[in-house]
Amino acid sequence: MDDTQFEARIEAGESIEPKDWMPERYRKQLIRMMSQHAHSEVVGMLPEGNWITRAPSLRRKIGLLSKVQDEGGHGLYLYAATETLGVSRDELIEALLDGSAKYSAMFNYPTPSWADIGAIGWLIDGAAIVNQTMLTDCSYGPYKRAMIRICKEENAHQRQGYEIVTTLARGTETQRRMAQEAVDRWYWPALTLFGPHDADSKNSDELTRWGIKRKSNDELRQWFMNRVVPQAKAIGIEFPDPGLHYDETSGDWRHGPIDWDEFRRVLAGSGPCNRDRIEARRSAHEDGAWVREAAAAYEAKRRERAA
Amino acid sequence: MSETAEWPLWEVFVQAKEGAAHQHAGSVRAADRELALQHARDTYARRPPVFSLWVVPSEAIVASAGRDREELFDPADDKVYRHPQFYRVPRGVRGP
Ligand SMILES: [Fe+2]
Ligand SMILES: [Fe+2]
Numbered sequence: 001m002d003d004t005q006f007e008a009r010i011e012a013g014e015s016i017e018p019k020d021w022m023p024e025r026y027r028k029q030l031i032r033m034m035s036q037h038a039h040s041e042v043v044g045m046l047p048e049g050n051w052i053t054r055a056p057s058l059r060r061k062i063g064l065l066s067k068v069q070d071e072g073g074h075g076l077y078l079y080a081a082t083e084t085l086g087v088s089r090d091e092l093i094e095a096l097l098d099g100s101a102k103y104s105a106m107f108n109y110p111t112p113s114w115a116d117i118g119a120i121g122w123l124i125d126g127a128a129i130v131n132q133t134m135l136t137d138c139s140y141g142p143y144k145r146a147m148i149r150i151c152k153e154e155n156a157h158q159r160q161g162y163e164i165v166t167t168l169a170r171g172t173e174t175q176r177r178m179a180q181e182a183v184d185r186w187y188w189p190a191l192t193l194f195g196p197h198d199a200d201s202k203n204s205d206e207l208t209r210w211g212i213k214r215k216s217n218d219e220l221r222q223w224f225m226n227r228v229v230p231q232a233k234a235i236g237i238e239f240p241d242p243g244l245h246y247d248e249t250s251g252d253w254r255h256g257p258i259d260w261d262e263f264r265r266v267l268a269g270s271g272p273c274n275r276d277r278i279e280a281r282r283s284a285h286e287d288g289a290w291v292r293e294a295a296a297a298y299e300a301k302r303r304e305r306a307a
Numbered sequence: 308m309s310e311t312a313e314w315p316l317w318e319v320f321v322q323a324k325e326g327a328a329h330q331h332a333g334s335v336r337a338a339d340r341e342l343a344l345q346h347a348r349d350t351y352a353r354r355p356p357v358f359s360l361w362v363v364p365s366e367a368i369v370a371s372a373g374r375d376r377e378e379l380f381d382p383a384d385d386k387v388y389r390h391p392q393f394y395r396v397p398r399g400v401r402g403p
Contacts, residue, residue: 066353069349073350089313295338296314
């Protein structure tokens with residue numbers, strides 16, 4: 001097997017499985033992309049977990065609790081899928097804890113009000129679904145299968161978020177303002193979630209050629225815009241985007257220019273909560289060490305007895 | 308940070324309803340079989356339909372390598388006598 005034969009397999013729409021031959025670059029790109037995705041699911045639990053104990057009702061609390069649990073599960077599906085490429089789970093976790101791993105820049109923004117939970121579910125999970133739906137058709141089998149599981153669960157997250165924002169938007173004036181301010185905070189991060197514009201994306205060509213990505217960043221971003229703008233209008237919420245307009249000829253909702261410098265700054269680790277997030281992960285990992293040790297000791301003892 | 312070795316890997320199989328075949332869902336890492344089952348439940352059975360779960364140590368699974376595909380499965384292609392259409396039935400008879 002060589003590169004040409006491999007590309008023929010991709011061309012034919014075959015699913016690449018862990019034991020199949022693959023170019024080293026393909027493996028590297030997948031490890032980079034999938035581990036980043038796994039870390040984002042895990043770190044994403046932190047800004048939301050922050051609100052579980054303060055959810056305004058039991059209905060909201062069970063909803064949020066189960067969403068956060070799902071995100072932990074998504075992290076696990078993805079770590080397991082990444083491991084099939086020959087990296088160990090320990091290496092992946094280690095990279096997250098020592099701060100060398102990248103994850104979605106959004107999670108470095110704070111969640112100062114309950115309305116942020118609504119805006120995150122609606123806009124961030126909503127943007128993630130668009131991306132993940134595309135990946136259910138990805139050429140790497142384990143990644144594709146993890147995405148199919150994840151997508152089945154994400155829709156509940158987005159609807160939960162939209163319901164929260166809707167309820168606030170239809171509430172008192174203070175509540176409406178809370179909803180609007182949260183949307184003001186999350187609109188631009190949601191748009192950056194799709195990554196740089198096609199013209200500036202250094203990984204895109206390769207990822208598309210290998211069937212990892214089936215749509216470009218800008219196409220996905222446009223698809224997302226067309227979905228969320230009418231949703232916002234339906235509940236009287238505005239996006240903080242003076243350039244937002246309807247393109248009569250193409251029938252698309254167009255966004256204004258994105259501030260990429262801000263995005264890169266947050267991604268590089270100078271976001272408001274970057275240090276907190278990693279600290280929280282690290283202490284959760286250390287606080288749980290005794291559980292891992294006890295489980296290992298228990299199994300060692302059982303084996304000893306059985307021997 | 309502790310120096311405990313990485314937990315072993317388990318493959319998880321989910322039976323969606325009574326009488327159905329178990330299907331591979333994914334994998335988990337766990338120190339022992341009970342915990343593997345717990346983790347499998349938390350990870351792969353948060354929503355129905357799930358009737359039962361199996362966890363199997365990954366190292367116990369023997370798989371055909373992708374590249375064996377042709378040698379292993381191609382010969383089945385010309386065994387037409389394994390299919391019902393191979394056998395003739397008198398005209399007008401229905402059923403068999
Ligand atoms: Fe998720
Ligand atoms: Fe989600």
